[in-house]
Amino acid sequence: MKTNYPLFQLMNERGEKIQEGTYGQMEKERAKRFYEQxxxxxxxDRQAIHxxxxxxxxxxxxxxxxxxxxxxxxxxxxxxxxxxxxxxEHGGLIATGAKMESVLLYWGGxxxxxxxxxxxxxxxxxxxxxxxxxxxxxxxxxxxxQEKEEVTIVYFGDGATSExxxxxxxxxxxxxxxxxxxxxQNNGYxxxxxxxxxxxxxxxxxxxxAYDMPSVRVDGNxxxxxxxxxxxxxxxxxxxxxxxxxxxxxxxxxxxxTADDPAKYREPHEGEAFVDPVERLTLxxxxxxxWDEEWAATIEREVLEEIERAIDEVERYPKPDASxxxxxxxxxxxxxxxxxxxxxxxxxxxx
Amino acid sequence: MKQMTMIQxxxxxMDGLLQSDGGVVILGEDVGKNGGVFRATDHLQEKYGxxxxxxxxxxxxxxxxxxxxxxxxGMKPLAEIQxxxxxxxxxxxxxxxxxxxxxxxxSKYTVPLVIRAPYGGGVRAxxxxxxxxxxxxxxxxxxxxxxxxTPYDAKGLLIAAMQDPDPVLFLxxxxxxxxxxxxxxxxxxxxPLGEPALRREGDDVTLIGWGAMMPILLEAAERxxxxxxxxxxxxxxxxxxxxxxxxxxxxxxxxxxxxVHEAQLTSGFGAEISSQIQEEAFLYLRSPVARxxxxxxxxxxxxxxQDYLPSVDKVMQAVRETMTY
Numbered sequence: 001m002k003t004n005y006p007l008f009q010l011m012n013e014r015g016e017k018i019q020e021g022t023y024g025q026m027e028k029e030r031a032k033r034f035y036e037q038x039x040x041x042x043x044x045d046r047q048a049i050h051x052x053x054x055x056x057x058x059x060x061x062x063x064x065x066x067x068x069x070x071x072x073x074x075x076x077x078x079x080x081x082x083x084x085x086x087x088x089e090h091g092g093l094i095a096t097g098a099k100m101e102s103v104l105l106y107w108g109g110x111x112x113x114x115x116x117x118x119x120x121x122x123x124x125x126x127x128x129x130x131x132x133x134x135x136x137x138x139x140x141x142x143x144x145x146q147e148k149e150e151v152t153i154v155y156f157g158d159g160a161t162s163e164x165x166x167x168x169x170x171x172x173x174x175x176x177x178x179x180x181x182x183x184x185q186n187n188g189y190x191x192x193x194x195x196x197x198x199x200x201x202x203x204x205x206x207x208x209x210a211y212d213m214p215s216v217r218v219d220g221n222x223x224x225x226x227x228x229x230x231x232x233x234x235x236x237x238x239x240x241x242x243x244x245x246x247x248x249x250x251x252x253x254x255x256x257x258t259a260d261d262p263a264k265y266r267e268p269h270e271g272e273a274f275v276d277p278v279e280r281l282t283l284x285x286x287x288x289x290x291w292d293e294e295w296a297a298t299i300e301r302e303v304l305e306e307i308e309r310a311i312d313e314v315e316r317y318p319k320p321d322a323s324x325x326x327x328x329x330x331x332x333x334x335x336x337x338x339x340x341x342x343x344x345x346x347x348x349x350x351x
Numbered sequence: 352m353k354q355m356t357m358i359q360x361x362x363x364x365m366d367g368l369l370q371s372d373g374g375v376v377i378l379g380e381d382v383g384k385n386g387g388v389f390r391a392t393d394h395l396q397e398k399y400g401x402x403x404x405x406x407x408x409x410x411x412x413x414x415x416x417x418x419x420x421x422x423x424x425g426m427k428p429l430a431e432i433q434x435x436x437x438x439x440x441x442x443x444x445x446x447x448x449x450x451x452x453x454x455x456x457x458s459k460y461t462v463p464l465v466i467r468a469p470y471g472g473g474v475r476a477x478x479x480x481x482x483x484x485x486x487x488x489x490x491x492x493x494x495x496x497x498x499x500x501t502p503y504d505a506k507g508l509l510i511a512a513m514q515d516p517d518p519v520l521f522l523x524x525x526x527x528x529x530x531x532x533x534x535x536x537x538x539x540x541x542x543p544l545g546e547p548a549l550r551r552e553g554d555d556v557t558l559i560g561w562g563a564m565m566p567i568l569l570e571a572a573e574r575x576x577x578x579x580x581x582x583x584x585x586x587x588x589x590x591x592x593x594x595x596x597x598x599x600x601x602x603x604x605x606x607x608x609x610x611v612h613e614a615q616l617t618s619g620f621g622a623e624i625s626s627q628i629q630e631e632a633f634l635y636l637r638s639p640v641a642r643x644x645x646x647x648x649x650x651x652x653x654x655x656x657q658d659y660l661p662s663v664d665k666v667m668q669a670v671r672e673t674m675t676y
Contacts, residue, residue, distance in 0.1 A: 082424070115459050123423070124456050128447045134413045135448065138420015145376070145402060146425060164440070168413030175408055328454045329492050331461070331516040334545065334592035 001202040005217040007249060010224040013275045015283025025227045028290050034223045035285060036299050037075070038067040038278050041091035043303045044100060048107065051311065052258040060107045063091040065221075065253035068277030069185050071095045072226025073153065073248070076234055082143075082152040083122045084136040086129075088185070089155050093122065100310035101317075108314060111324055121150075130160035133169030133182065140178035140243070151237045153181040153230075159190025161204050170245070174211035179237035181230065182245045185220060187252035192265035208245040220250030221277040250274070321350040352534040357527050360502035360535045361391050361467075364509045365429065367539045369399045372427060375513070378405040379414060379431030379467075388433055389469060389528055415441035415466065419449055422464040422518075429513060435470035435522060436482035449518045450493035464518045465509070471563050471613055473526040473660055475653040481525075482650055483562075483614040488520050489591040489623070495519040496591040497544055500565035502533040504588065507542030515544060524563035531566065545589045547597045553581035556607040556670055559598055559624055561587040564611045564661060571666040580674055590620055598624065599631045606637040607673045611661050616644040638676030641669045 010026065011017050017026060024030060045064050051057040063070065070092025077083065085093065090103045098117045106113025106125070116122040123139075126132035136154035143150040160166050161184065173180045184204050188195055201207065208215035214236070218229045226248055233244040251274035255262050285291040326341040327333060333341070345351045355363070368375045377392055383406035386393030396404035407414050411432055418428040432438045438445075445466075453461045472481030488496050497512055497519055499505040505523065512519040550565065551572050558568045565586050572582035583601050587593075602608045608628050610621035625640040643661045651659050 111455060111457060114455050115457055123460065124452075126448075128443065131416065131444060131448060134416030134444075135420045135423070137413075138417030138422075139424045140420070141417055142421045142424035142426045145421075148424075150424075164410075165412055165416065165443075168408075168410045168416070171408055171410065172413050172417050324457065328456075328458045330453070330495075330592070331458075335594055335596070336592050 001206045005203045005205040005215070005247070007217055007219050008225050008229060009219045009222050010228060011222050011280065011284055013280065015280045015287055017284070021224050021228050023228065023231055026224050028288070031281070031285060031288070032290060034071060035278075035281050037071045037095035038223065038281065039299050040303050041067045041071065041095040042278055043300065044094050044103075044307055045091055047304070047307045047311075048104070049258060056315070057104065057107050058109045060258045061087050061256070062254045062258070063088050063252070065251045065274065065276060066185055066187060067091055067095070068223035068281070069220035069226055069248040069250045072223040073183050073230040073246070076227050076230035077151070077153060079120065080150050081121065081234070082136070082139050082150060083120060084132045084139070084152065084154040085122065085125050086132065086155050086157060086160070087125045087127055088157070089125070093117070098122070100307060101313050104310055104314040105317060110317065110320060112320070130156055130163035130165035130169070132156070133160070133166050134172055137169045137173040137178055137180055140173065140180040141176050144176065144178050149238065151179045151181060151234050153183055153234070155183050155185065157190060158184065158186040158188070158195050158198055158204060159193065161207060162198055170207070170211045170213065173243040174213050177242035179240070180243040181233040181237055182243060183230065184245065184247045185250055186247050187250050188271065189252060189256070189266070191256045191260060204247040205245060213243055213245055215245035215247065217247045217249065220248030221274055221280060223277060223281055319350055325349075352536055354532050355502055355535050356529045357499070357502045357505045357523070357531050358389055358391055358529060360506040361509060361523065362393055362395070363535065364506040365392060365395060366398070368429065368510065368513055369395060369403055371539065374425065374427040375429060376403050376405060376421065376426055377429045377431065378407050378418060380407060380409050380433050382406060382431050387431060389525070391467070392431070411437055411441040412444055415444045415449065418464050418466070419444065419452075419462055422462045423460055427463060427513065429465045429467065432466060432468040434480050434482070435468040435484060436479035438468055442487070445488070445494065446491055450491040453517065454493055461516055462518045463516050465512045465521055466519070467521045467523060469525045469528070470522045471524045471526055472650060472656050473563065475656070476525070478652065481653070481656065483612070485522055485590055486614055486618060486620045489593070489620055493517065494591065495544060495589065496522065497589050498522045498524070498562040499588065500524065500527060500562055500586050501531055502535050504542050504548070506535055507540050508544065508588065510539055511541035511544050514541065519544070522562065526563040527566070545592065545594050547588050547594070548586040549583070549597065549601075550586050551582060551584040553583040553605070555581045555605055556609060556673055557583045557585060557598065557601040557605045558609050558611065558666070558670070559585045559587060560611040561590065564613060567661060567663050567666060568611060571663045571670065574663065575667055575670055580670060582670065593623065593627070595624070595627045595631065598628065602628050602632045603635045606635050609641045609643060609666065609669050609673055611643045611666055613645055613660050615647045616642060617647050619644050638673045641673050643669045
């Protein structure tokens with residue numbers, strides 16, 4: 001099956017261009033922009049892990065190693081498109097405009113952090129596995145029924161493909177031919193369970209055959225290739241040709257969450273075949289003669305400063321009050337909840 | 352005014368909803384060409400087309416999840432789950448998403464979705480088809496749970512549920528689909544959610560129930576009046592969020608209460624009602640709040656269902672015991 005689904009690449013592991021991108025994404029300005037975006041995601045991730053270690057953040061989900069898969073796909077969308085993330089896509093979201101404060105608040109346990117960013121139709125992260133897939137199919141279905149020009153992209157990991165909701169979502173998307181891009185980040189592990197124990201299939205891409213849906217297996221650490229296939233899938237969906245499945249093969253360099261220790265289940269040499277996506281892009285920029293140490297240092301300094309400002313703001317953020325707890329359960333507060341809200345305040349809860 | 356059955360009233364409500372709002376879509380298993388296994392959506396696909404009345408794949412989680420997506424993106428979905436006993440694959444979607452989307456996004460995203468599900472026993476159905484597991488859904492803040500007991504309420508509550516900005520689980524008592532008849536106006540009207548109905552006035556004891564238990568309570572009340580026991584009968588109608596005021600008021604007057612449901616006794620919704628009565632009307636009570644419910648066993652094969660379910664006699668017996676406590 002693997003031969004039926006060859007890994008699509010535009011640059012190889014040494015950062016050498018194999019073929020040209022269709023959308024100009026390998027040209028100087030765009031390539032440098034990808035670097036900026038991926039660094040933004042990476043530096044944030046590392047700082048967030050530090051914050052968690054210092055007890056300033058709750059359990060945090062890192063994504064180092066998956067920046068190209070996230071940035072390459074999210075940048076292929078238009079402004080009106082819907083995004084259904086799982087819980088590991090805040091890297092790509094930050095890189096493409098989400099507020100760092102908001103992401104820090106979310107992992108810091110503040111509900112305001114799950115209010116999606118205003119400029120895009122991003123849904124709140126799905127914590128259960130695969131549940132967002134059929135929901136996204138429904139959103140895309142509504143776009144089709146209302147003849148809106150929107151495409152929906154839904155993110156999920158390799159483990160999610162074992163869930164019923166993955167298959168139900170694939171089936172509904174296929175039956176109603178909705179404008180949906182199913183973006184799988186196959187990062188090799190579902191917490192501690194390797195893909196080889198997750199499924200007997202060689203690829204995730206092949207699962208689309210059962211739903212008569214086109215699919216592609218892409219090198220998830222090649223940002224240009226990810227952009228290329230996502231752009232094609234989005235165009236395919238927007239032009240009314242139905243859904244498409246993308247398997248982006250990548251590697252979770254770190255832990256599943258900050259509460260997880262991969263040393264317990266992974267050998268140190270595992271994942272060596274994966275060249276880090278940021279390093280790969282750096283090699284590409286160097287080969288093209290576009291690398292500039294000073295430019296890279298400026299990016300790093302500016303992003304780190306921005307992260308510091310975001311942390312400052314978040315740490316001064318007021319504790320949520322009774323209205324956050326009670327006023328959004330229903331559109332109108334039922335009298336039973338009104339009583340409980342009064343009780344909450346009487347017992348010292350923040351009014 | 353026209354007399355009709357509950358199933359006819361529901362069909363008329365859905366016809367009117369499809370007619371009056373182009374965003375309304377009905378989706379579920381067999382709801383289209385077949386008109387639903389109970390014919391609740393009979394002829395609606397013929398009239399409104401396959402884009403509005405949609406036969407979905409046989410996948411309950413998929414139905415509720417895609418309906419959620421439709422609701423998030425501007426549509427007004429009315430999903431049918433064929434029997435409440437088959438809703439459990441969708442429980443995850445309802446528990447982890449449908450009920451929480453408003454609160455976890457501080458009302459940025461909302462799910463105006465109605466889920467219809469026939470429920471309850473007494474019709475000699477195969478296994479799993481008779482479940483009355485409403486209590487499982489009264490522990491999901493964000494969701495509303497509504498149960499009509501008359502044709503008039505079925506139509507008015509369904510229309511109100513579809514106007515509600517929050518998700519509603521609308522449970523239809525299978526046993527009452529064709530056995531209850533009543534006057535139903537042709538026009539569209541709403542019966543507000545969150546308001547119980549006083550079905551009969553009386554001074555001696557308050558009988559509390561919903562759905563298919565209501566005809567049983569009313570018959571028991573009628574027969575007990577021949578024994579000079581006057582029952583007040585309350586139809587809860589909206590189980591969740593629970594608004595106990597009318598019940599408390601009534602029990603303060605009668606000093607006695609019997610709660611009846613066809614669900615199993617332990618952790619049934621009667622436990623909540625009983626608890627709220629003792630919290631709010633303790634000093635008024637002249638006897639403990641009684642519960643008439645089914646036994647704590649899985650719903651039996653139908654050869655035993657009449658012995659398993661609450662009956663007029665069981666309710667009358669409980670009332671007599673309450674009166675002589």
